[in-house]
Amino acid sequence: MNLDFDLTPEQVQTRETVKRFAQKEIAPHVLEYNREGCLPLDIVAKMKEMGLIGGVIPPEYGGAGIDHVSWVISIEEISRVCSSLAVVVGGPSSLIGQGILRFGTEQQKQKYLATMARGESMGAAGITEPNTGTDVANIQTTAVRKGDEYILNGSKMFITNGGICDWAIVFATMDKSLRHKGITAFIIERGMPGFSSRSIAGKLAWQPLDLGELIFEDCRVPRENLVGEEMRGFKIVMSCLDMGRLFVAARALGLAQGCLDASLNYSKERTVFGQPIASYQLIQKMIADMAVGVEMGRLLLYQVARLRDKGAQRTTKYSSMAKLFNTELAMKAATDAVQIHGAYGFTSEYHVERYFREAKGLQIVEGTTQIHTILQAAYALGLRSDD
Ligand SMILES: Cc1cc2nc3c(=O)[nH]c(=O)nc-3n(C[C@H](O)[C@H](O)[C@H](O)COP(=O)(O)OP(=O)(O)OC[C@H]3O[C@@H](n4cnc5c(N)ncnc54)[C@H](O)[C@@H]3O)c2cc1C
Incomplete structure (x- = not known):
């Protein structure tokens, strides 16, 4: 059962x-x-x-x-x-x-x-900058209203699809002194005057995907591309992240399950000291941790998804919890899966080598392990609430 x-x-x-x-x-x-x-x-x-x-x-x-x-x-x-x-x-x-x-x-x-x-255009989302990632309220890209346009200056760094996107939702500040209260959201489109981008070469994982920088040099954005209201962009960032973290949690859970699949197969086939390594308790411990972890991660993830299906639009606490749990699970599962595969797991002939590199990325994107740990402590201590 x-x-x-x-x-x-x-x-x-x-x-x-x-x-x-x-x-x-x-x-x-x-x-x-x-x-x-x-x-x-x-x-x-x-x-x-x-x-x-x-x-x-x-x-x-x-x-x-x-x-x-x-x-x-x-x-x-x-x-x-x-x-x-x-x-x-x-x-x-x-x-x-x-x-x-x-x-x-x-x-x-x-x-x-x-x-x-419909798969006809490629979008991106630009929050992170060269000098600020975790501290979203410290966004330095500026937006100034001028007639029917906004003038954007600054850049967005480490943006998935950044070098090749057709358009992007980006966040800029209209008043740095207000920190998160000054943030405003815009849609920029390739071809807008003052907008350019470049792909970032050389990365640990996800080679098939583009990672890029969006550059704004007196970039002129028409007023109709303002998303929501001026200075109300932080709420938009958070709503993007609530879903983004659920997405990364699901991505991490799948990766951890992939590690378990590979480890089960390999440990039954590989014979050392005359026996399949699956018969050794130290190997079984790693497999048991993965098996328990994926069931727990799945329970949490599906419950958060169900919350959203019931109409919850703000799931910050539980999206963060699912992201934290599943990405830590993925990193441990990938580390153990490489260990179970021995030297073969160190080579790109085996999937676990790739899972190991990808798991590290999952601990960084959409908020690092550290910031989600800090968030969970704040919820537990009653210093923060979604109500
Ligand atoms: C593959 C990839 C794809 C990405 N795609 C996107 C994208 O599409 N859009 C986008 O906007 N961004 C994207 N990012 C950026 C990502 O969201 C940021 O890298 C992430 O939020 C962390 O920011 P940072 O790299 O600036 O690290 P920093 O904020 O500089 O943090 C550096 C280190 O300090 C730690 N730290 C920070 N604050 C604290 C604290 N208070 N206590 C303890 N430790 C702390 C962090 O956990 C981290 O370990 C992507 C990144 C990668 C790697």
Whole structure:
């Protein structure tokens, strides 16, 4: 008997369909395209056909309109095989699209969100800067209103899709002295005067994905590209992050499950001192930790997704908790999976070498392990509340 998580028949079907797709269409090619550092556009096209890009975005805005539980299951199953391609499923509904979905105008939703959800445009989200990441309120990129335009100056660093995106939601300050209260959200588009970007070369993992810098030099943004209201952008950042952290939690859970899958197979096949290594208790301890961890991580993640399906829009505490738990789980699972594989696990012929590098990235993106630990302590001590 398995924990069934009270999934609906549709959610069970989603898992089966996405799992089969990942095994059949992604797994045979994943080592090769990761080694080459290319996004497999033919696979992305199939994901688009399956509606995987549209996620929770409603059909009227080009999305698939699936529930949040189905969405995290889809991310989990893709990430179990390739956490780079999981970004194609998770990004549009979360960090990139959530702000426009909740706070954008009808025109912005049709022009940017809907085209991204249909796989026709590539978006990005720019919060981090060269001199500020964790301390979001310290954003230094400035926005000044001038007639019917805003003039942006500054840059955004380490932005997924940054070097190749068609547009991005970016956050700038209209008054640095107000810290988070001065933050305002805008959509910038390639071709706007004063906007340029570059891809960042050389990184630990996720070679198929672009990581870039967005540069604003007297960048002129029309007033219609303001998202929400002036000086109300911090709320938009947080709503993007609440979903973004859920996405990263699902991505991490899938990666941890991938580590368990690989470790089970390898430990039964590899013989040392005349016995499969799975028979040794020190190996079993690592496998038991992974098996318990993925069940716990899944319980937490699905409950947070369910909260959102019940209508909760602010899930900061539990999105952070799920992100923290699952990314720490992924790092430990990947470390142990490499250990179980011995020298083979050290080579790029085996998936666990890649999982190990990717797990480190998961501990950094959408808030580091440290900031989520600090947040959880603050909630526990009653210093912070979502109410
Ligand atoms: C692959 C990748 C993709 C990314 N994609 C995006 C994206 O699409 N959009 C975007 O906006 N950003 C993106 N980022 C940036 C990411 O969100 C930031 O890297 C992250 O928020 C941390 O910021 P930082 O790197 O500036 O670290 P810093 O804030 O400089 O922190 C450095 C170290 O200090 C620690 N630290 C900070 N404050 C404290 C404290 N109070 N107590 C203890 N320790 C502390 C941190 O945990 C960290 O270990 C991406 C990053 C990566 C690696």
